[in-house]
Amino acid sequence: MGRQPSAKPTSFDIAYLAGVSQPTVSRALRGSKSVSAATRANIERIARELNYTVDKNASSLRSQRTHTLALLFFEDPTPDQSMINPFFLSMLGSITRQCALRGYDLLISFQQMHNDWHVAYQDSHRSDGIILLGYGDYQLYRSKLEHLVEMDTKFVRWGSVSDDSIGLTVGSDNVGAGVQAGRHLIEIGRRTIAFLGDASDHAPEFQDRYAGLCRAMKAAGLSPDPALQRDAVSSEESGHAAARALLASGRSFDAIFAASDLIAIGAMRALTEAGLRLPHDVAIIGFDDIPAANLTSPTLTTVMQDMKSAGELLVDALLRRLDDLPVERAVLPTRLIKRQSTAV
Amino acid sequence: MGRQPSAKPTSFDIAYLAGVSQPTVSRALRGSKSVSAATRANIERIARELNYTVDKNASSLRSQRTHTLALLFFEDPTPDQSMINPFFLSMLGSITRQCALRGYDLLISFQQMHNDWHVAYQDSHRSDGIILLGYGDYQLYRSKLEHLVEMDTKFVRWGSVSDDSIGLTVGSDNVGAGVQAGRHLIEIGRRTIAFLGDASDHAPEFQDRYAGLCRAMKAAGLSPDPALQRDAVSSEESGHAAARALLASGRSFDAIFAASDLIAIGAMRALTEAGLRLPHDVAIIGFDDIPAANLTSPTLTTVMQDMKSAGELLVDALLRRLDDLPVERAVLPTRLIKRQSTAV
DNA sequence: CGCCATAGGGTATACGTATACGCATAATAT
DNA sequence: ATATTATGCGTATACGTATACCCTATGGCG
Numbered sequence: 001m002g003r004q005p006s007a008k009p010t011s012f013d014i015a016y017l018a019g020v021s022q023p024t025v026s027r028a029l030r031g032s033k034s035v036s037a038a039t040r041a042n043i044e045r046i047a048r049e050l051n052y053t054v055d056k057n058a059s060s061l062r063s064q065r066t067h068t069l070a071l072l073f074f075e076d077p078t079p080d081q082s083m084i085n086p087f088f089l090s091m092l093g094s095i096t097r098q099c100a101l102r103g104y105d106l107l108i109s110f111q112q113m114h115n116d117w118h119v120a121y122q123d124s125h126r127s128d129g130i131i132l133l134g135y136g137d138y139q140l141y142r143s144k145l146e147h148l149v150e151m152d153t154k155f156v157r158w159g160s161v162s163d164d165s166i167g168l169t170v171g172s173d174n175v176g177a178g179v180q181a182g183r184h185l186i187e188i189g190r191r192t193i194a195f196l197g198d199a200s201d202h203a204p205e206f207q208d209r210y211a212g213l214c215r216a217m218k219a220a221g222l223s224p225d226p227a228l229q230r231d232a233v234s235s236e237e238s239g240h241a242a243a244r245a246l247l248a249s250g251r252s253f254d255a256i257f258a259a260s261d262l263i264a265i266g267a268m269r270a271l272t273e274a275g276l277r278l279p280h281d282v283a284i285i286g287f288d289d290i291p292a293a294n295l296t297s298p299t300l301t302t303v304m305q306d307m308k309s310a311g312e313l314l315v316d317a318l319l320r321r322l323d324d325l326p327v328e329r330a331v332l333p334t335r336l337i338k339r340q341s342t343a344v
Numbered sequence: 345m346g347r348q349p350s351a352k353p354t355s356f357d358i359a360y361l362a363g364v365s366q367p368t369v370s371r372a373l374r375g376s377k378s379v380s381a382a383t384r385a386n387i388e389r390i391a392r393e394l395n396y397t398v399d400k401n402a403s404s405l406r407s408q409r410t411h412t413l414a415l416l417f418f419e420d421p422t423p424d425q426s427m428i429n430p431f432f433l434s435m436l437g438s439i440t441r442q443c444a445l446r447g448y449d450l451l452i453s454f455q456q457m458h459n460d461w462h463v464a465y466q467d468s469h470r471s472d473g474i475i476l477l478g479y480g481d482y483q484l485y486r487s488k489l490e491h492l493v494e495m496d497t498k499f500v501r502w503g504s505v506s507d508d509s510i511g512l513t514v515g516s517d518n519v520g521a522g523v524q525a526g527r528h529l530i531e532i533g534r535r536t537i538a539f540l541g542d543a544s545d546h547a548p549e550f551q552d553r554y555a556g557l558c559r560a561m562k563a564a565g566l567s568p569d570p571a572l573q574r575d576a577v578s579s580e581e582s583g584h585a586a587a588r589a590l591l592a593s594g595r596s597f598d599a600i601f602a603a604s605d606l607i608a609i610g611a612m613r614a615l616t617e618a619g620l621r622l623p624h625d626v627a628i629i630g631f632d633d634i635p636a637a638n639l640t641s642p643t644l645t646t647v648m649q650d651m652k653s654a655g656e657l658l659v660d661a662l663l664r665r666l667d668d669l670p671v672e673r674a675v676l677p678t679r680l681i682k683r684q685s686t687a688v
Numbered sequence: 689c690g691c692c693a694t695a696g697g698g699t700a701t702a703c704g705t706a707t708a709c710g711c712a713t714a715a716t717a718t
Numbered sequence: 719a720t721a722t723t724a725t726g727c728g729t730a731t732a733c734g735t736a737t738a739c740c741c742t743a744t745g746g747c748g
Binding site: 027035064125 | 725726727728729732733734735
């Protein structure tokens with residue numbers, strides 16, 4: 001009696017029942033060592049019995065820490081109906097899991113490269129830090145990243161890891177992956193390898209993959225032909241168009257390294273439509289290992305990124321930043337998944 | 345001078361600059377009509393100049409509303425490495441967008457059918473309401489849903505919409521979709537139609553789809569053969585196994601209606617391995633229209649759910665519940681996407 | 689010309705927690 | 719024995735906002 005069960009219990013209720021003061025309850029539950037073991041045990045028991053949970057808002061307001069991370073997802077410029085890049089979706093799972101493990105909530109938001117997102121989450125105390133995800137034109141938000149750094153906003157970014165990249169970055173070893181792909185194609189006897197994907201500094205990750213390919217070719221005594229590089233963004237349509245343009249140019253080639261699986265899938269369609277046999281006439285390698293890569297015919301050889309580690313590393317790095325611990329950029333190794341599209 | 349620009353401005357700062365009291369600032373910015381137009385304009389201008397944003401925690405603490413929704417995602421029982429059902433992922437985009445539009449933040453969390461999630465978000469004032477997403481064994485969390493209802497937790501659920509469903513539910517017209525699929529198969533001349541998918545009340549959505557198929561068959565004077573229904577959960581492996589079992593049973597059939605695209609894709613593999621020609625020997629229809637459905641060979645006829653509307657409706661319904669407005673269950677129409685797997 | 693409704697905004701306070709500080713008691717040092 | 723320190727906890731208060739309540743000046747009305 002006495003306690004009305006519907007009202008949410010507060011730390012005062014616990015304190016009353018435990019015969020201590022409210023701050024002691026707070027200390028006990030937060031793990032402060034200046035509270036005796038007996039008192040703590042008693043408080044914890046009562047808290048459990050009352051189904052007490054700390055009020056997140058009050059706690060955050062007082063401590064100025066939200067224990068929440070914000071995931072800002074930048075969509076591809078192409079606004080085709082919510083067809084999100086499958087690659088990022090699988091990273092999402094890994095990130096949420098890692099957040100839960102570390103006791104953080106995850107706030108998620110899709111962004112259209114808009115204007116004011118950089119203030120929205122930090123200044124209103126919604127989150128302690130920000131994870132930035134998404135392909136897209138790097139130059140377009142370069143200035144915003146600089147602004148974030150300037151404001152000392154805590155954030156971490158997935159992308160190309162290089163010396164001039166802005167802020168804390170975690171990413172795959174894109175150059176290494178390009179080398180892997182190039183080497184494999186050369187091993188199966190291909191000599192003229194085309195690259196589909198933007199190779200400008202608007203898309204540093206694609207650029208790196210292309211650089212890796214070129215390095216592998218040069219190491220094998222081959223000289224990359226710039227005419228065999230065609231711009232493409234990460235979509236099937238774009239890949240299709242790029243491959244068609246390549247075919248139309250009349251240049252001959254016996255292999256394609258596509259900067260993403262979506263591009264590769266579009267390219268495969270173009271090649272098949274042109275009557276070419278895969279992989280006999282043209283071998284092809286994609287990037288990302290999306291689920292669909294195993295469903296095409298021929299199934300698609302591709303580069304798999306370690307998304308599980310990626311999510312963990314991103315969260316880890318951000319949390320270290322929040323604690324002002326030293327943290328370095330991280331580069332993740334990739335793995336080549338060999339399938340039919342490069343099976344000679 | 346005077347203002348230090350790094351400290352985040354509060355409503356007191358605005359009040360000081362505007363020559364009014366802090367509550368007036370709060371009223372002005374929240375749109376209370378008991379503040380004159382001139383005062384409001386002035387306050388809004390100053391707020392903009394200072395880049396002021398309302399502190400989310402303080403606001404939530406005082407008003408007891410967080411303006412945040414929680415999305416709880418229940419994973420399939422199969423814990424295969426983070427291969428999330430693509431269908432839900434595309435709904436995610438629609439939900440986040442709708443939340444943003446309505447001025448709500450979205451908290452996301454993956455759950456393993458665990459025990460205490462029902463208290464975690466409501467009682468700690470992290471969110472105003474909960475969206476529940478995910479296939480899985482309905483009976484398993486039935487009691488928890490009942491608990492939610494009992495606690496008067498505000499939530500909305502995606503799933504089978506029926507009279508005895510617990511809580512507020514939004515879902516596709518699964519029965520209608522089953523009828524659509526069955527009718528189409530009958531139109532192209534098929535008479536013995538198999539169903540792959542759990543038809544028990546552990547999976548009400550699949551059950552509904554099967555019921556629709558049966559209804560279409562009966563309407564055409566055919567009698568559904570219970571032996572042609574095989575249980576399967578939504579995964580490729582499960583579909584593959586179910587189809588193999590069906591083949592092994594020796595029963596003949598000329599069409600399959602699969603409860604999901606993943607099941608259908610697994611089944612197609614089994615049929616192809618058995619030397620059957622698709623769709624000549626067996627026509628097949630899936631469900632969900634995942635991106636991969638357009639990449640199989642033959643491409644897969646399937647039922648498309650209106651995910652865009654789904655997300656909007658879920659958010660809408662939940663927000664109406666929060667305001668104690670009347671809200672009804674919603675049933676969304678589906679669309680049959682005809683592809684090669686049923687092209688005669 | 690007095691009465692009341694209304695607009696516009698100030699005063700005081702509550703939301704629930706975390707932390708700086710102080711004050712006992714007990715344990716150790718001198 | 720007194721001086722010192724550590725332990726365990728209470729007191730007071732701040733975090734930034736929203737809201738109940740109160741007050742004043744005006745205008746309308748009779």
